[in-house]
Amino acid sequence: MFKTKLTRRHFLRISGMGALTLGGLSSFPQKVLAENEISWLMHPVHYSQMGQGELLEKLYSEIGIKVKAVQMPFPQYQEKLWMLLRQESPDFDIVSIGPFWMDGALMEFLEPLDNFMKKKPLIDQADMLSINTFRANGSIYGMPYRVGARILFYRKDIYKKYGLKIPKTMEEYKDNARFITKKETGVYGTLIFGEQSHFTLVDFNTHAYCFGGAYFDSPDIKKAKVILNNKNGVDAIKFWVSLKEEGLVPPGVLSTTWETFITNMQQGKVAQSIQVTFYVGPVNDPQKSKVAGLVDWAEAPYAENSGLSHGLSPAEGWGIYMPKASQKKELAWEVMRWISSPKSDLYMALHGGGPFRTSTYNTPDYKKYNPATEVIQTALKYVVPTWNPVGLIKNATEVTDKIVLELTSALAGKKSPKESIDRSADIVRSIVLG
Amino acid sequence: MKRPWLLVFPALTLISLVLLAPELHAVYLSFFKKNSFAGFQNYLTLLKDNTFYDTLWNTLQFTFCSVAFELALGFSIALLLDKVTKWKRVTRSLVIVPFVVTPVVGAFAWKMMLDVNYGILNYFLTFLGFPMGSVEWTSSPRLAMVSVVLAEIWVNTPFVVLILLAGLQALPQAPYEAARVDGASSMFILRKITIPLLMPAILVAAIFRLVFAFREFTIIWVMTLGGPINSTYVMAMDIYKKMFLFFNDNYSATLGVGMLVITFLISLPLMIRMYAEIKT
Numbered sequence: 001m002f003k004t005k006l007t008r009r010h011f012l013r014i015s016g017m018g019a020l021t022l023g024g025l026s027s028f029p030q031k032v033l034a035e036n037e038i039s040w041l042m043h044p045v046h047y048s049q050m051g052q053g054e055l056l057e058k059l060y061s062e063i064g065i066k067v068k069a070v071q072m073p074f075p076q077y078q079e080k081l082w083m084l085l086r087q088e089s090p091d092f093d094i095v096s097i098g099p100f101w102m103d104g105a106l107m108e109f110l111e112p113l114d115n116f117m118k119k120k121p122l123i124d125q126a127d128m129l130s131i132n133t134f135r136a137n138g139s140i141y142g143m144p145y146r147v148g149a150r151i152l153f154y155r156k157d158i159y160k161k162y163g164l165k166i167p168k169t170m171e172e173y174k175d176n177a178r179f180i181t182k183k184e185t186g187v188y189g190t191l192i193f194g195e196q197s198h199f200t201l202v203d204f205n206t207h208a209y210c211f212g213g214a215y216f217d218s219p220d221i222k223k224a225k226v227i228l229n230n231k232n233g234v235d236a237i238k239f240w241v242s243l244k245e246e247g248l249v250p251p252g253v254l255s256t257t258w259e260t261f262i263t264n265m266q267q268g269k270v271a272q273s274i275q276v277t278f279y280v281g282p283v284n285d286p287q288k289s290k291v292a293g294l295v296d297w298a299e300a301p302y303a304e305n306s307g308l309s310h311g312l313s314p315a316e317g318w319g320i321y322m323p324k325a326s327q328k329k330e331l332a333w334e335v336m337r338w339i340s341s342p343k344s345d346l347y348m349a350l351h352g353g354g355p356f357r358t359s360t361y362n363t364p365d366y367k368k369y370n371p372a373t374e375v376i377q378t379a380l381k382y383v384v385p386t387w388n389p390v391g392l393i394k395n396a397t398e399v400t401d402k403i404v405l406e407l408t409s410a411l412a413g414k415k416s417p418k419e420s421i422d423r424s425a426d427i428v429r430s431i432v433l434g
Numbered sequence: 435m436k437r438p439w440l441l442v443f444p445a446l447t448l449i450s451l452v453l454l455a456p457e458l459h460a461v462y463l464s465f466f467k468k469n470s471f472a473g474f475q476n477y478l479t480l481l482k483d484n485t486f487y488d489t490l491w492n493t494l495q496f497t498f499c500s501v502a503f504e505l506a507l508g509f510s511i512a513l514l515l516d517k518v519t520k521w522k523r524v525t526r527s528l529v530i531v532p533f534v535v536t537p538v539v540g541a542f543a544w545k546m547m548l549d550v551n552y553g554i555l556n557y558f559l560t561f562l563g564f565p566m567g568s569v570e571w572t573s574s575p576r577l578a579m580v581s582v583v584l585a586e587i588w589v590n591t592p593f594v595v596l597i598l599l600a601g602l603q604a605l606p607q608a609p610y611e612a613a614r615v616d617g618a619s620s621m622f623i624l625r626k627i628t629i630p631l632l633m634p635a636i637l638v639a640a641i642f643r644l645v646f647a648f649r650e651f652t653i654i655w656v657m658t659l660g661g662p663i664n665s666t667y668v669m670a671m672d673i674y675k676k677m678f679l680f681f682n683d684n685y686s687a688t689l690g691v692g693m694l695v696i697t698f699l700i701s702l703p704l705m706i707r708m709y710a711e712i713k714t
Contacts, residue, residue, distance in 0.1 A: 079678045086681070105681060196661025252573035254551030269551065289506075400679045408663050412575060417460035 037066035038093035049353035093332040112139035142319035144356035145173030149379035150313035154272040211236035229425035297372040462688035476688035508594025535594035541656035544585035575665040601635025
């Protein structure tokens with residue numbers, strides 16, 4: 001077939017040219033989006049709540065806008081988002097962001113939505129929950145997309161077996177945890193997070209808020225004082241750490257996170273915990289959970305001397321935002337309007353989403369789908385802004401990282417709870433307030 | 435051959451662009467602070483930074499423990515594989531499987547195996563009298579480093595095996611025959627013939643592993659996120675966090691330069707030794 005014998009020199013030349021060619025081809029620009037097409041960076045769970053893209057197909061058939069959904073898991077999602085926003089990349093027209101991990105330093109790269117809302121208002125905005133969570137510096141920057149709150153998950157079969165009452169206070173909650181850990185073999189009374197990630201801060205904050213704790217004494221950060229280590233904060237961290245010290249949580253607390261909670265609850269190893277409403281579905285899934293149908297829900301408890309009459313919950317969930325660098329802002333706004341409509345919210349709610357409209361919670365379909373609906377609606381009345389309201393705290397990521405180190409040190413017994421919370425308050429003071 | 439450097443010039447140019455240019459840019463960034471020239475300010479901050487020393491200590495522990503075990507284990511496996519005559523290809527393919535598995539997948543597998551409540555390792559320990567959940571591998575500040583070192587050894591020992599096996603197979607047979615004729619024991623042959631002859635390959639493997647282990651990020655990030663309480667928080671993670679999460683480009687570039695210098699310093703003795711071996 002070949003006149004010349006194939007020598008090593010020929011082979012090296014051919015493979016070198018092949019490598020250069022492939023390298024060159026890969027640097028060709030990617031397929032450009034069509035004129036009526038936008039790009040949306042999202043977490044896989046968002047795509048899942050859109051019926052694996054079915055909702056986006058409906059969107060296209062109704063308003064003629066194609067959405068290219070680009071999925072990325074956490075924490076790679078956060079890195080990608082940070083980089084593309086700081087580079088002012090026009091690659092994405094909509095991005096999903098969770099306020100609980102948002103850094104205020106990125107607000108300058110996001111488009112305020114007020115003008116869009118004036119030109120083409122949202123459909124029935126009064127029906128939308130938590131929209132003020134996305135207000136920063138006087139403007140609305142995002143739309144709620146996946147909203148939740150913290151509620152008490154508990155095993156109703158175990159409660160019934162021992163005649164336990166649903167706890168109203170943290171003290172009753174801990175008493176139940178002690179009782180169950182002692183009496184029910186192989187089952188722990190509760191579960192807390194201790195992994196070295198922001199989820200641990202969210203878990204601690206849940207307890208802190210239920211003790212009446214707070215980070216600042218004023219929503220105006222410029223005038224605020226840090227009150228994280230006041231009496232309520234100290235009581236909260238002592239309580240939180242004591243759950244581990246008394247052996248009321250499963251082993252391995254320093255690597256426990258939301259996935260561990262779901263697994264342990266599904267396996268029947270944990271009897272109760274204060275967790276976010278998004279976990280209702282997985283915990284109650286008969287295909288994956290040994291305790292499907294045996295779990296019930298109630299309002300989060302509150303501490304007795306906190307001055308509260310209901311457990312408070314930090315605002316949870318994700319919102320959708322528009323990068324300033326987007327080249328198709330009008331199209332992006334049309335998509336955001338459509339996605340935040342009542343029928344889209346219901347669709348996503350019935351596919352594992354966290355509804356962001358009161359009307360959705362009141363539909364018979366959703367009440368049938370989610371057995372915790374009434375409890376969630378009550379919990380949403382007592383939601384407070386996260387410690388890091390959108391747009392206010394720059395360097396929030398660094399603060400979170402340092403506070404988590406303090407909290408896990410307390411859990412590991414390396415520092416006393418008081419030392420850890422005092423140090424955490426100092427961190428907030430020095431980094432946030434300067 | 436006239437002007438042999440002409441043949442390597444294209445490859446050297448490519449390597450310079452891909453490797454040197456980003457490194458030089460990092461050095462440039464390290465002399466700035468928020469777009470203003472800062473001289474050696476970042477380096478002075480580095481020298482006073484307790485986190486830098488903590489991460490350096492963790493990184494050194496991780497590197498030297500994992501490389502020592504990889505060399506010992508890799509050498510042993512290479513010796514065994516060298517003796518295998520039947521099923522050669524199958525055994526060698528099986529040995530390199532951990533190396534071809536994506537590190538993220540390998541790390542997740544180890545994370546699951548070491549899970550305190552559901553991991554298979556703790557399950558096997560129940561047969562030795564340890565109750566399930568009693569050994570907190572990745573949850574214990576003391577055992578977390580052991581856990582990540584185990585995973586690192588599993589992933590990278592095959593690389594050492596490949597290098598040393600290739601070295602073993604290229605060794606001349608004459609010294610071995612002479613030794614056997616003289617009645618030398620296996621231990622003697624191993625200490626006085628195999629290891630000295632194989633030294634260049636051992637040094638190559640050691641240098642590669644030292645450099646890559648010092649830069650390790652993936653396995654530790656997947657398994658422990660640097661925790662618990664920073665017990666597995668290594669330099670590569672600190673650079674990543676400061677760059678991508680805290681937006682401190684200049685300081686993370688300074689850390690990067692520091693890491694480059696330290697990597698060079700710890701591999702220098704081995705490179706000097708390798709140069710001496712080649713010369714002899």
